[in-house]
Amino acid sequence: MKRFILLVFVLGILFAANAFLSCSKVDDLKDAADSLKEAAGSQVIVAVLVSNGTEVKSFTEESGGKTLDVAITGENKALVKGTMQSDISLGTYILNTDIIKPSEDDPLQFTLVFSADGYLTTSRSYYFAGNGTKYDYVILTNLSAQNAGVDSTTQTKGSATNGVVDAEVSVTTDGNKASVVIPQGVTLKSEDGTPLSGNLTTTIAHFDAGDPRALAAFPGSLTPIIKDEEGNTEPSRFVSAGFVSIDIADGAGNKAATIENGSLSVSIAASSATVNPDTEKVIQAGDKIPLWSFNEKSGQWSYESEVTLEADDLYIPLTRSYEKGLRVKTSVTHLSSYNLDYHEDSCAISSKINIKNRIKGKPLNLDVQIKGEPYPQRVMVEEDFLQFNNAPKQRKVTIQVATDIEQPEEFNAIVEIIKLVKTIIDPQDFIENPNALIIDDLCAKEEHTLDAGLFQTQ
Numbered sequence: 001m002k003r004f005i006l007l008v009f010v011l012g013i014l015f016a017a018n019a020f021l022s023c024s025k026v027d028d029l030k031d032a033a034d035s036l037k038e039a040a041g042s043q044v045i046v047a048v049l050v051s052n053g054t055e056v057k058s059f060t061e062e063s064g065g066k067t068l069d070v071a072i073t074g075e076n077k078a079l080v081k082g083t084m085q086s087d088i089s090l091g092t093y094i095l096n097t098d099i100i101k102p103s104e105d106d107p108l109q110f111t112l113v114f115s116a117d118g119y120l121t122t123s124r125s126y127y128f129a130g131n132g133t134k135y136d137y138v139i140l141t142n143l144s145a146q147n148a149g150v151d152s153t154t155q156t157k158g159s160a161t162n163g164v165v166d167a168e169v170s171v172t173t174d175g176n177k178a179s180v181v182i183p184q185g186v187t188l189k190s191e192d193g194t195p196l197s198g199n200l201t202t203t204i205a206h207f208d209a210g211d212p213r214a215l216a217a218f219p220g221s222l223t224p225i226i227k228d229e230e231g232n233t234e235p236s237r238f239v240s241a242g243f244v245s246i247d248i249a250d251g252a253g254n255k256a257a258t259i260e261n262g263s264l265s266v267s268i269a270a271s272s273a274t275v276n277p278d279t280e281k282v283i284q285a286g287d288k289i290p291l292w293s294f295n296e297k298s299g300q301w302s303y304e305s306e307v308t309l310e311a312d313d314l315y316i317p318l319t320r321s322y323e324k325g326l327r328v329k330t331s332v333t334h335l336s337s338y339n340l341d342y343h344e345d346s347c348a349i350s351s352k353i354n355i356k357n358r359i360k361g362k363p364l365n366l367d368v369q370i371k372g373e374p375y376p377q378r379v380m381v382e383e384d385f386l387q388f389n390n391a392p393k394q395r396k397v398t399i400q401v402a403t404d405i406e407q408p409e410e411f412n413a414i415v416e417i418i419k420l421v422k423t424i425i426d427p428q429d430f431i432e433n434p435n436a437l438i439i440d441d442l443c444a445k446e447e448h449t450l451d452a453g454l455f456q457t458q
Contacts, residue, residue: 042097042128046136048089048114051217052147059089059116059140066116073298074110074125074225076100082112095128104129104349111225113299114138120205120245120337122219123299127235127348127389135380139217143203143247149214151175152205160250163187163195163260171202176314177269178206178244186262188248196250207243209340210271212375218243219337220294220301223390226343227302229290235348235390238301239373241274241289241309241326241340248335256335263331270309270326270340277344277372283326285311291330294337301339305330347443350391353399355384357453364401364452369430371396376430378402391442400436401455404428 050062059068070091072080079100082093095108102108107127115121119140126134141147143154151173158169165186172179180202182188188196207214215222222238246266248256274283283289291304312327328340358364369376370392379386391397435454 042095042102042108042131042133044091044093044095044112044126044134044136046091046093046112046124046138048084048091049137049139050119050142051139051213052142052145054148056139060087062142063116063119066118069115071113071115071297071299072110073113073300076108077110079108080110095126097128097131102128102130107349109225109348111299112138113296114140115296116140118143120219121294121296121299122217122221123224124221125223125225125235125299125389129349129387132383141205141217141219143205143245147214147217149208149211150205150217151177151208152203154201154203156199156201158182158200159198160188160196160200162197163189165200169200169202171204173204173206175206177208177242178204179267180204180246181265182248183262183264186264187260188256189258189260190254191257194254196248196254196256198251201249201251203245203247205245206269207240208269208271209240209242210273215240215375219245220299220339223346224301225299226292227300228343229303233300235346236343237346237390237392238339238341238343239274239277241270241283241342242268242328243337243339244268245337246335259333259335263333264335266330266332266338268328268330268338268340269312269314270328272324272326273374274342275372275374277342280372283309285309285326289328289340289342291328292339292341293332293334294339296336301341304332304338307340344395345393346390347393348390350388350442351439351444352447353386353437353439354447354449355381355386355452356449357451358384359452366450367400367402367430369398369432388442393443394441397439397442398430398432398436399439399450400433401450401452403433403455 048059048068049056050059070084072082079096080093082091084091093112100108107129109127111123111125113123119142122138122140124136124138141150143152153173155171157171159166165182165184168184169182207218224236225233226236227233276283287309288306289309291307292301293304294301307328307330309326309328312325314323314325363380363382366379366381367376368379372395437448437450439448
């Protein structure tokens, strides 16, 4: 299969918008944001999308007008104000850089957390070392729809009386990629301490880390803010082997958050194509991998424990066959999204990459291949330089002008979102251009130059 995925993580200029937006609405919002930027300093313009792996729509259109909640968290959240244009699910978030001046050594940071009833909560974290605009997107996963690379199920099984589970309940996703066992006698309570009662409905969604369409919708992003093994909060980069979301609710809508008088048994399939960044080898049975949980309020991932990968013959109900794979089995005492991930050190702000001999006033698409990662990334820049958020330390990075598409004459939301969809649905191989810029360490304090004039397609 041809491989290419658009996983945008660039600091300098990110782009996103909705294929169903009118150009006039996008231009009006962009003009308004530009005028605000002059007074406030920096901004993020983010489109909220929903994708099933074949289609991409605005959240508003796909959800039928459901309420979208956006919370601003993070270290410098008090400096951020934002608005969401609900009819097109496009938000503008302004960071005031007049009060505190950011720099590469001391950047400003905030996180946006996106949530809606029936959709997985996700987040994006941003760093600013100076003034500028970032275009970004998030993809929310509809738990009641079929999504490529996502194996899910919703089942009403079992019951609880005043929080106490009456009899053991076992729920497995349709493709057998994840399961949960709720033992008899454990107590399920919501975040505010309300015990669940009556019939229980369990929803499980497993994201296949070997599928680029699932990775594009990965909740919390693969470049998150984490609380690591030592309890330190820092930027990081995830190399995921698999992700699962578990939700248990009663008929009154109370959702389980804590488990008392016992624990739940959880099984998560791991992608056998995952490469451990420490050993640079494909994972195998017996290897250890960290388990992380997602805080839906802060948008932050926290270290839980180290778990062991086991060999497992995964039964596939659809084909009534078995395929060899890897799985993790563990116990949890609180409900959350759980993630099997290696993480690696990163710098909040990468070294600066200057772009020379580009056509002025014309956006430029770049392909970025990070050594050890299965898919390249595509970014679009509108300025004469770029810097990355959460850049990997001491990893070879290759950057070149994209040659498989016609470079845009100007920023056009509809045209660019169509390109985004195509790169997700039909990934392309990364072929290194002899004129590519190769950087051994994006976190080294030195500037680099990419000569766009050497590429024929700019």
